[in-house]
Amino acid sequence: MKVCKFGGTSVADAQQLKKVASIIREDPSRKVIVVSAPGKRFDGDTKVTDLLIDLAEAALAGQDTVPALQKVVDRYAQIAADLGLDSEIMAIIAADLAGRLSFSKENPSLFFDQLKASGEDNSAKLVAAYLTAIGLKAEYINPKNAGLVVTEAPARVQALPVSNDNLSALRYKNSISVFPGFFGFTKDGELRTFDRGGSDITGSILAAAIGADLYENFTDVDCVFAANPRIVENPAEIELMTYREMRELSYAGFAVLHDEALMPAFKASVPVCIKNTNNPGAQGTMIVAERDYSKRPVTGISADSGFSTLYVSKYLMNREVGFGRKLLQILEDENVSYEHIPSGIDNLSVIIRSHQLTPEKEFRIVSRVKTELNADDVHLNSNFSMVVLVGEGMKYTTGLAARATEAISRTGANIEMINQGSSEVSLVFGVLQKDEQKILKELYNEFFAPSYAL
Incomplete structure (x- = not known):
């Protein structure tokens, strides 16, 4: 049936x-x-x-x-x-x-x-x-x-x-x-x-x-x-x-x-x-559910625009218990969900779908993070795209991330963020929206050109 x-x-x-x-x-x-x-x-x-x-x-x-x-x-x-x-x-x-x-x-x-x-x-x-x-x-x-x-x-x-x-x-x-x-x-x-x-x-x-x-x-x-x-x-x-x-x-x-x-x-x-x-x-x-990934570790390349980044920096953030929870609580109070949270020891970025934000929400979020979390620096930037490489075989392929970043560098565009999930099925690059299409084309040429084995 x-x-x-x-x-x-x-x-x-x-x-x-x-x-x-x-x-x-x-x-x-x-x-x-x-x-x-x-x-x-x-x-x-x-x-x-x-x-x-x-x-x-x-x-x-x-x-x-x-x-x-x-x-x-x-x-x-x-x-x-x-x-x-x-x-x-x-x-x-x-x-x-x-x-x-x-x-x-x-x-x-x-x-x-x-x-x-x-x-x-x-x-x-x-x-x-x-x-x-x-x-x-x-x-x-x-x-x-x-x-x-x-x-x-x-x-x-x-x-x-x-x-x-x-x-x-x-x-x-x-x-x-x-x-x-x-x-x-x-x-x-x-x-x-x-x-x-x-x-x-x-x-x-x-x-x-x-x-x-x-x-x-x-x-x-x-x-x-x-x-x-x-x-x-x-x-x-x-x-x-x-x-x-x-x-x-x-x-x-x-x-x-x-x-x-x-x-x-x-x-x-x-x-x-x-x-x-x-x-x-x-x-x-x-x-x-499963496929033979040996012939082509990368299955597809996709891109989507309309993202904003909430950047938060605070010295010794990594030692402050509950910092991430408090930050996400502020977003929850504004009914805002997040997509990615790449982080360093003293800073992190929260990637958000821009359609969830309004100027009023942005002001409240930034103000609360500054006052309630005593952040050293907080700001929101928009007009980002997420370019995603997807493939079950990626985690078994040596040098794939290096090839992807090299391909992006050939376009002259800057990588604003890199994130890879624990499953390693996808590799996400945050880039400026204006660079999205040329990056997508160059990544396709890198991984799907005729010389790339099927």
Whole structure:
């Protein structure tokens, strides 16, 4: 049995949905289908999720919602008409949207979430209706009824263990289950959405719960590449990689798969395959627990921007018990998480995602570190990127870090920070954002040029 997730581009219009139906029809083991909201049909188009955000903002601002609502309805209506579906499905979708707009606005965040989630929810209803219309036995599955139970606010949205038992029942259905991605419900019935790329997470949760033989994540690329093809020309294709490698690359900017999506599949030992809806015959990229790393110790190179560095210096910091805990407590009080903490004996740097910061937060953090920790020097700098080398074989390869730093030096850029986790699966370089692309290209040439053994 396979779980298949189809992203926004795969369900963007009727032509794409016909491809999805063909993929499902050709393999009877594809029994659980997870769908995103309809994405962009062409460059410059607007995703349904963005249309729903506009609709939610208009409703919360007390504005006329008719124009924004009509844009959402029109997108679904166009797909339904092009698929030859009758008016029944559009009546269901229109009624659903009307009901969500009447939802209490007392908690704007909850109102926003339940309206955004309609993108995936109504997409699933439409896909189930189309599969049924072409003779496949398919059923829309409501996540609440199926038992996808998630954590209560304010905790991050994660599926609770009880979800596994609830969702395992889908394995025994005789029909194709069409499940909306992106959201679940708390024990009290409150709808909560996963983070960006949440449909990937839903697919992984379902694959683990039903004990799938394979989780196929269909997107708009043939495979995962060793580097961003928008930066590096014709990068190498990755045929096989481990969960840890994909997790590290996703964290550092690979947009193919959400970085949280692998954990449920990993824990349940469900292999994952990245495939292309537009070219389903392509081999794709398999993600498994272990691989032979002797042929190529470095699997991929990724980069992500939007980081800030909190630099803290204090003489004899290393002898002060509790200094790190107190520093992290200040960040926790500001609801700020950290990414890396490279340190020396008298100083340390805390790497933070810049989107978590505001000028007010920055001022409070710096002021508190100065006054409460008596730091000699404290300052925050922004516009950093993290460039990451990833590979299971890196820790067994002598001189790899030296080759990487030499490659970066050839670009004329400065390395602001170096960090390597205890697993040695990744090597992270903090650099100025303006140098990110040239560093990425040079590292790719160093480790993936034709002379580098495959």
